[in-house]
Amino acid sequence: MGTESSDQKHPQFGHLPLATSGPQECALTGNALLRNPYFNKGSAFTAEERETFKLHGLLPSNVQTLEEQVERAYKQYCSRQDDLAKNTFMTSMKEQNEVLYYRLIQDHLKEMFPVIYTPTEGEAIANYSRLFRRPEGCFLNIYDMDRIDDNLAQWGAPDDIDLIVVSDGEQILGIGDQGVGGILISIAKLVIYTLCAGIHPTRTLPVVLDAGTNNKAFLQDPLYLGLPKPRAPTQQYNTFIDTFIRSARTHHPNAYIHFEDFGLANARTILDKYTPHIACFNDDIQGTGCVTLAALTAALHITRTPWAHLRVLVYGAGTAGTGIADQIRDAIAVETGREASDAAAQIWCVDKHGLLLRSDGERLTSAQASYARRDEDWTHTPHTDLLSIVHAVKPHVLIGTSTQPGAFTEAVIRGMTSHVPRPVIFPLSNPTRLHEAQPSDIFKWTGGKALIATGSPFPPVEHDGETYEVAECNNSVCFPGIGLGAVLCRTRLLSPALLVAATRALAAQAPALRDPRRGLVPDVTEVREVSVRVAAAVIREAGREGLSRVGGIPEGEAELEGWIREQMWEARYRGLELVGRERASRVARGEAGATGSRLARE
Ligand SMILES: NC(=O)c1ccc[n+]([C@@H]2O[C@H](COP(=O)([O-])OP(=O)(O)OC[C@H]3O[C@@H](n4cnc5c(N)ncnc54)[C@H](O)[C@@H]3O)[C@@H](O)[C@H]2O)c1
Ligand SMILES: O=C(O)C[C@H](O)C(=O)O
């Protein structure tokens, strides 16, 4: 590994000191320290630190506070012309000073969230090879499988990494195959983990699995940075995934593995294959399912529709659509005491050829098959256009995960409203331009009756002199808390019961339950506290299921939440203590004692 990336993550340094207590040990001085984004404080290094760490002459003389630095950085941010330029600015801020980066976002969370995450991150990903300046994260190549072991080993000792986010870039948001640019979705999701759940930023690893790309424009672009070849065949791809998982388990045995934006077929296959063996999570299937079910639970509380009578129409039965359908099916089964297969009959799934029918046969994925309807029930009803299906099904709930902008037309929404008094409508396709309908239109067409949640952030809607928040039903509200819980108790597996517990904890916090003008999902500004509750639910359930590998976790609710909060990383500067080379290598070998991570304890 070159100096550049070792500066970023310090793999050779072993255990990084944790945020929670006392000074941090640091072996870097002078320019090497200033170039390390985790330890660098820039103009905030104190006079004493400037002396100890040989920084005199490398910094202007005025010592500033973090608050002053945030003020300057915010002005610089505002001077950038558009959101993509702001996103690029934030990327370089992260490369320079992580505490300042996270503190800046935290102080302007509502404004910056859409810039560092969905939707602007989608633009940054699409332009990865053009905007590239400096690598971040781990790049694994399908034609270099022999190196995977070494490539993963260099990120630290076995206790150093708590969380890996990995993407193969095949199905990024709704913008398709982005090849090696997928590294940026892994990085963005990890930023959200740190911001929204206090996961320690140096104890995480973003990975992209480069298996080629089927994006024709990239294949013809000489500046494209990934493998300029079509995606490798299935067998080779599966070996690649197996090799990655095996090496990750060997070198980072504690790491919880989060899969992001894999292609439709692979996403499900990989999740089904590894779930029984390791603590892993697919955000598009499980995260989306969890947040959507939580939003739906809050909506049904308001509409008072009983689970037993609920009719749900899912438009776009891909990774996210079937993930959502499965969670809703399981919730109906639990709430009504029915078998899952009976519960599935309350869910209708539509994909690009129309309603899923049994006669679709081989065209159905295994995830879709359990929702396919009997053809004989549809012989006299058109089943290829959404409006006819809406009139036939009369759904209480309409969910969009189709990537088809405008698919929820005025006729569709009015049609739905003619059958149910309070339609629940969730256009979830990201980024913003792909939403199946605009919240303001849905409000207008339903006379303000709809309960809405969207995949990307939207401004509030005015109706009859009242202002209604539009909930952002994005998996970012739940994956950080689920991951925090999984990491803190080192769960052996992420079983379905843990996800149910997380969903319940999230649903209980819907602001709309207290005030119907507020959102069906907590706002991003509340998500750190939400994560504490979600993590607590996951940890408690892991304990009950015998999956937790950490002893001595407090049992009382307040004590457990306090225990979680204590371990969450916050964006503030800590004192630094210079350690000599010998001490540094003992720290690296995990023998020095003082730096052991609380997150890493077993
Ligand atoms: N809000 C969230 O948290 C969240 C989470 C995950 C995914 N998403 C969004 O959901 C969308 C889908 O993501 P995915 O990962 O499931 O992708 P996917 O490709 O797996 O699924 C999309 C599905 O839509 C179907 N489709 C295409 N055209 C259609 C049409 N005209 N009518 C009906 N169906 C059609 C496709 O055949 C496919 O099955 C993306 O825009 C993604 O950003 C949102
Ligand atoms: O990344 C997001 O914004 C949510 C989701 O994972 C998606 O793929 O759209």
Ligand SMILES: [Mn+2]
């Ligand atoms: Mn995703």
